[in-house]
Amino acid sequence: MIEKVIKMSAFISAEQAIARLGVTRATLYAYVSRGMIRSQARPGSRRRAYLAADVERLVQRKRGRQDPSKVAAEALGVHGMPVLRSGLSLIDAGELHYRGRPALTLAREATFEEVAALLWDAPFPADAAPAPTRAAQRKRWAKLPFVAAAQACLAHASADDVGAYHRSPATVRRVGAGILRALAGVATGQAPSRMAISQTLVEGWGVRGRGARAKLEAALVLSADHELNASAFTARCVASTGATPYMAVIAGLAALSGHKHGGHTERVAELVDEAGEPRELLAARLRRGELIPGFGHPLYPDGDPRGAALLELCEGRGAARARAVAEAVEELLGIRPNLDFGLVALGRALGLPRGAPLMLFAVGRCAGWIGHCLEQYEDDQLIRPRARYVGPAPGEVEEAGLR
CATH class of the missing domain: 1.10.580.10 (Citrate Synthase, domain 1)
Structure with a gap:
């Protein structure tokens, strides 16, 4: 089986991750310890790099908590939150x-x-x-x-x-x-x-x-x-x-x-x-x-x-x-x-x-x-996703003409 390797270009620095997430360094380390963000050592350095896709996933999750309806509406688009x-x-x-x-x-x-x-x-x-x-x-x-x-x-x-x-x-x-x-x-x-x-x-x-x-x-x-x-x-x-x-x-x-x-x-x-x-x-x-x-x-x-x-x-x-x-x-x-x-x-x-x-x-x-x-x-x-209903509310439609 072909060995799994993730390129360093897919990773960002701790400073970039902290700025993107808007959190402290301690919180970033907590995300890593909980398995929410993957990291790996930088070649030739004692510092670590953090998987950008995991960071972005947490950013999107935070936005979803702030405005769930907007995230749901955009979820099926090419730039939407992963579903x-x-x-x-x-x-x-x-x-x-x-x-x-x-x-x-x-x-x-x-x-x-x-x-x-x-x-x-x-x-x-x-x-x-x-x-x-x-x-x-x-x-x-x-x-x-x-x-x-x-x-x-x-x-x-x-x-x-x-x-x-x-x-x-x-x-x-x-x-x-x-x-x-x-x-x-x-x-x-x-x-x-x-x-x-x-x-x-x-x-x-x-x-x-x-x-x-x-x-x-x-x-x-x-x-x-x-x-x-x-x-x-x-x-x-x-x-x-x-x-x-x-x-x-x-x-x-x-x-x-x-x-x-x-x-x-x-x-x-x-x-x-x-x-x-x-x-x-x-x-x-x-x-x-x-x-x-x-x-x-x-x-x-x-x-x-x-x-x-x-x-x-x-x-x-x-x-x-x-x-x-x-x-x-x-x-x-x-x-x-x-x-x-x-x-x-x-x-x-x-x-x-x-x-x-x-x-x-x-x-x-x-x-x-x-x-x-x-x-x-x-x-x-x-x-089985739910639909966001945009039709007439129950009781607003006249039933006289319906069969």
Whole structure:
């Protein structure tokens, strides 16, 4: 298992923690002794540093006590107070970490299956059988959009896998590995196999070129998880009801397909493929009041490192257009590519099918969904938030016209 390491950039000094919390040094030490704030020694110093995420969590909790209604109203937004515990991924100081390991490092050094094992906190079940499909089914699903085809495949597999109702971690991991292999099969139109996921994609899509498989591996790894995003939250809600991992992933795919999530890659593809000089096209879009898809991310004010990493992997004639668009956007607007743009650019560089960016996103993110299922099954609590009612008060509505 890959060792857990938290980078020092995720930590702040005692003075910074005290100022942020508005407490005394003694109170800070009390938080540490109670396990509320984690700390570690600074290299070459007798002083300690304090995990910034823990400090911020306490700040948000203090604000919540002062104004609970405001915190509740903002909790489901991207900048809201964390609402669920998770040990899978952390975004801190502009970097993404999986269980304390930098995602960019993992994208260079680890396989997708190794990262899935890290997120699942156990070895990847290499002997798990992929969800079986018949040739007639694959032919029929080939006429459907990818998400619909993947959902149909998993619905059939779920009906044949009664063992999936057993929610032991080993069973969930076994089912998860089969789902990943099934999704790779749907993406390529091939019968699922026990090959490595990246190899299935390389062979199924007929990808050629230097380092092509390693680049697909990086795309899968960088897509694997991203805190409590819309599709992960959806998958957790479904898992919290006791539904099987198949149903959780089907729901996650539904959320991912929306144009504000993974479906955004289609808008990015339209931008990259639009004919004309990039600066002129961008200017026309801006004059029409249109947003520029594939750039900027609220959690990465200095630029999404995933998008930058994928763009660096793009070589050759196929990547020239995407690079030109990225350069024009940064020059005109000062914003940088995000994961959606990186996936599209890599797809163009490798000559992948048009829908491949969303497929890579879905297959990669599925590893995170299974990780969230494992956490939610262990938590064993139904996710059931309350709504803040804003309708008419009881007794204010005339009943005469109601039937």
